[in-house]
Structures are given as C-alpha cells and as structure tokens.
Amino acid sequence: MEIDQTEFRLWARYVYDISGILLEPAKSYLIESRLGPLLREYACRTFGDLYQKSRMDSTRAVEKRIIDQITTNETLFFRDSAPFEMLKYKILPDVVDRKTQKAFSSRPISLRIWSAGCSTGQEVYSIAIALKEILVDLNKYSVMVLGTDISGMAIARASQGTYSQFEMDRGLTSERMEQYFIHEGDVWKIKDEIRAMTTFKKMNLMQPFVGLGKFDIIFCRNVAIYFTIEDRKKLFRHIEDVLAADGYLIIGSTESLTGIALQFEPKRYLRSVFYQLKKKENC
Ligand SMILES: C[S@@+](CC[C@H](N)C(=O)[O-])C[C@H]1O[C@@H](n2cnc3c(N)ncnc32)[C@H](O)[C@@H]1O
Incomplete structure (x- = not known):
C-alpha cells in the first residue's frame, strides 16, 4: 500500500x-x-x-x-574497530590512571560508561569485553556499562544477550565468541561475567535525561544522524551535563560535531577521534 x-x-x-x-x-x-x-x-x-x-x-x-x-537498529560487534582500540589503549588507561591517583586504595574504582542508542546491545557488550580484556582483575573496579535505546524491542533483545551465528560473525573473532559467549543450540548467549557489567534501559534521547548521574565515557554513535541540526545541538548540550569534567565522548566515525557542539574539543588518537569538554576559562 x-x-x-x-x-x-x-x-x-x-x-x-x-x-x-x-x-x-x-x-x-x-x-x-x-x-x-x-x-x-x-x-x-x-x-x-x-x-x-x-x-x-x-x-x-x-x-x-x-x-x-x-527505528534503524543496524549495529554490529566492535563496529568500526578503531574506537574500541582507542578505548582499550588510550581512554581506559587514562581514566584508570587518573582515578587510581585520587582513590583510596581499598575502594573499588568506579567506571561508568553509557552507550546512548545502543540498539540490540552489540556496542554495550563490545565495551564490556574491552573492559575485561584491559582491566583483567574486574574485582578492583565497580563497573557499569549502561545501554539505552528508544526501541523497547531492541532493549529487550540487548538485555537478553542472545545472538544468532550471523550476528556473531559480524565483528567477533572465534576466540572472542568462545571466551565470552556460551553456544546454546543455534544461538550464542553472553557469559554472566560480561552481562554483570551491563544495565539496559529504554530511553528517548529527545526527552530530558533524568537520574542518569555522570559518566566517564559516553558512546553516542550513529544515532544523532537521524535528528535535525537543532535537535543534535540539544542532545549534545544534554550529554555535556552528564559527562564527567575529564570525560570522553565518542561519536560515529562518519559523524562530526562541527557546528553542533562547540563545547567539545576533538582529539585524535591513531585512526580515531574522541571529544572532551573544553576547559572553562576563569573570568
Ligand atoms: C543505527 S543504530 C546505532 C547502534 C549503535 N550505537 C551502533 O553504532 O552500532 C541507532 C539506534 O538509535 C536508536 N534511536 C533512534 N532515535 C532515538 C531516540 N530518540 N532516543 C534513543 N534512541 C534512539 C534506534 O532505536 C537505534 O537502535
């Protein structure tokens, strides 16, 4: 019709x-x-x-x-790969170093990461797997990787953490499949150790962010492309409010904040770019 x-x-x-x-x-x-x-x-x-x-x-x-x-829920594990290399070898070591210096030795170090517009969860689990691979002893940390999406169906699937062979083949090596998933019949289920780091919630990015707290790292990739320029500006103003002062923002590899969010400064690491809030001048 x-x-x-x-x-x-x-x-x-x-x-x-x-x-x-x-x-x-x-x-x-x-x-x-x-x-x-x-x-x-x-x-x-x-x-x-x-x-x-x-x-x-x-x-x-x-x-x-x-x-x-x-909604277009296209996603895959370790999408574009370079941002996850940047997460493992630049961003996480920097955040952990900074927090270790400030922390009392007996307390776990808190790491709060948000995947805004996480679709069916592949981005969230890729982040959690990267954390596991670089931090090794997770007991020293209090980790939360939050995944949110406007689609209830996508969030239900993300929360279930079960993927077909076709979805697994998009971005995961066979080593990672075996290490972080359990093969059950014709699907793969994420292991509890990785699932335990994650939380999922239905949320519309066009509405005020309520009760989110501050994040050390925010992934907002391939979502803002669906919005008007004015709405993108509003979204990144709201993101600014929930990003820690020294926090890191990662957007899609074909996206840019030029003319959208001047409060963020792009910084290059190898083949990737991350954004940080510009330091406010004392007046
Ligand atoms: C193309 S996927 C991107 C998934 C993942 N971030 C990635 O890069 O692979 C875009 C997601 O944004 C979500 N989305 C679209 N509009 C949204 C809104 N207003 N609030 C929250 N999520 C939204 C869609 O439901 C979809 O799952």
Missing part, C-alpha cells in the same frame, strides 16, 4: 513527535515498508487508520510498535 504526500507529511510529523527521527520526503518508502506489517497486526485497512488507532490508544502500545518498526 502506498501513501500520498499529505499522508506522508502527517506521518513524518508524528514520527518526529514521538521519536525525534526526521523523515525526509524521499523516505516515504520507509513508512510503507516498515509500518506496512502493522496494518495487518492492528487490523487497519489504511495508514490513515493506523495513525488514528495510534493517536487514540491511551496505552501507547501502538506507538511503541511504530517506534520499534521505524
């Missing part, structure tokens, strides 16, 4: 209101292909019926399904 330009404008506005995701007119096929299956699921004849059903649904169950369907 096809939608016309008037219907598209209505849907584009609605998708924007519930998710912040910007749909250009050239993307009207996304409404047709991704929301088409919901017509049958909710016994709707037309996209107009589905729109009305969602607006009238006080439980917001239809809205949640629309978000699950319209």
